[in-house]
Amino acid sequence: MINRECGIFKTTYQADMALYTVPLARITVAGFLAFFALILPFILDVKHLVWANLVGINLVAALGLNLLVGFAGQISVGHAAFMAVGGYTAAIMTSRADMPFWVGLVGGGVFAAFYGLLVGLPSVRVKGFYLAIATLAAQFITEWTVNHVRWIGGKGFQASIIVPPAKLGGLVLDTEREKYFLILAIAIVATVALLNIARTRLGRAFVAIRDRDIAAEIMGVDIVRYKLLAFMISSFYAGVAGALWVYYLGNANIESFRIVESINFLAMVIIGGLGSVLGTIFGAAFVTILPLALEDILQNFKGVIPVSDIHSFVAHLRFAVFGGLIMLFLMVEPEGLNRLWRNIKDYFRVWPFPY
Amino acid sequence: MDFFLTLLVKGLTLGCIYALVALGFVLIYKATSVINFAVGEMMMLAATIAAVMVISYGLPLGGSIAVTLVIMALFGILLERVVLRPMIGRPVIGMIMATLGLGIFxxxxxxxxxxxxxxxxxxxxxxxxxxxxxxxxxxxxxxxVGITLFLVALFSYFFQRMRQGIAVRAVSDDQQAAMAMGIRLPTVFALMWMIAGLTSVAGGLVWGAKIGVDQYLSLLGLKVFPVVILGGLDSIAGAIIGGLVVGATENLTAGYFDPHVGGGLKDFVPFVLMMAVLVVRPYGLFGREIIERV
Structure with missing residues (x-):
């Protein structure tokens, strides 16, 4: 991650694919874990803990989307719909069937995975633009169904269900800090799982399909199976993220799962870097925190800038900035923040020597 | 029967105006193979400029339309030059995401x-x-409906009879062969984006007058996809037929079934229809059939 890879020469494929690329990485990773688990939650105030929690939830969803778009090369404009499925499943399971929250969490993921399988079915027949359109349709169909089927959305305003807070044993996770630990744990599991998917047979099959589907098929990759698997795993991530979101917020509401959110997730993986786990982390953090921080900063200049309602101004500014950044990154640096980071690292690889 | 006729006629006129938006999409796809997810936002931009010219600058309607046409033509050319030209040769997915980004921008x-x-x-x-x-x-x-039919006739003439239009068709057929024949691709692309900008003014004016100009206007751009999928991505006739079918279907189902399900079928039925078309006949009714193993 941040270690200098100077003087490290890999002589086997195993070494090249290892989770820790350099021996020092074990220590750095342990250091990061300790920082996120032991230091960060205790130095942040509540407001910034909220930011961290949002980043964590978005990261889980964005990892799923990056698996689908970045690794398997199947575009999806309906990621928020899978989140909605997971979120509502979890909400219904805990609020009406009185199941423990972790059952809802896994149940939401599993149900979303099967929903993803269903939505992914067109990918067997169509690709590229047609697939994007099919997922777009899935987004709208899901939104409508959640909104209009009484059994799902209930009779509440905007199809919202009140969800009891997550309970772990006897402990009720209802403060920001307690939720932080839950989200952190799941985000770590999700990240490590994706890292491992990427370096196994499964991940290589995805990349082969992305790079050239016909060549992949000739090499023996069962395209139908792996495309659908990509959809399922990606939706599982989305479903878990949706369930997390629902428990975090305390209610399930369709407004959190609109198409705008789907585009937001696309922004995360594009800005972060398609096909890169580290990039997804950068992207999720950047896209989540930027509007919040912008609003914070602008609030301080309340009288100076000629804007009456800073909250809605930032909402629009967010669109303009992310839209511009998506275009800019696609034009200038299609590999995203991850590539920029690698460039910096490469510069320092043999520093201070020129080569 | 009266109820049915009213719904049908309303749906067909609505469909015609959907086709007006879809035209801008089809033109771009036909000529440059770019999938324009920002077609609704371009329409919103055009409508907003036209409205602002009248409200804030006190221009008469004609003057405002003229100014908007000029601005949108320039916008189209600029867009092609700045955003889309660097993207030439990239995977389809990148192009889709770039126009999505343009849309929210x-x-x-x-x-x-x-x-x-x-x-x-x-x-x-x-x-x-x-x-x-x-x-x-x-x-x-x-x-x-009149504007749509006029534009369809105009574009048909352009593509069938005019030198530039035939050049565009050649480009859409095979870019390299077209270049070898001496057609300047950048000129053709710029021309088509300019025309798309101009078309968005027509769509923006009609839809803006119909439902008011705000950000919800841009959501109409998403309605374009059922229309063009049904009609075929690169067919102008398909755009209008697709528009008619989608308009009639959504208005009829909404008229008969909305009271039973609590509304909103207008945003639901076209996409269900589209999914069915995607599974059965992805290239649409009139689209060019490209056989590709997936």
């Missing part, structure tokens, strides 16, 4: 620059609906 910029409140465009048409028997049509809808 435009939405943000328009909202920041001209505010979110709904602005009105008055096309100075009579408000009294025209009635034939039990069926009545608003003059605005009729004007929309």
């Amino acid at each position: 435009l939405r943000g910029v328009v909202n920041i620059t001209w505010g979110v409140e709904t602005k009105a465009i008055d096309l100075l048409l009579p408000r009294q609906p025209l009635s034939v028997g039990s069926v009545s049509v608003a003059p605005l809808d009729l004007a929309g």
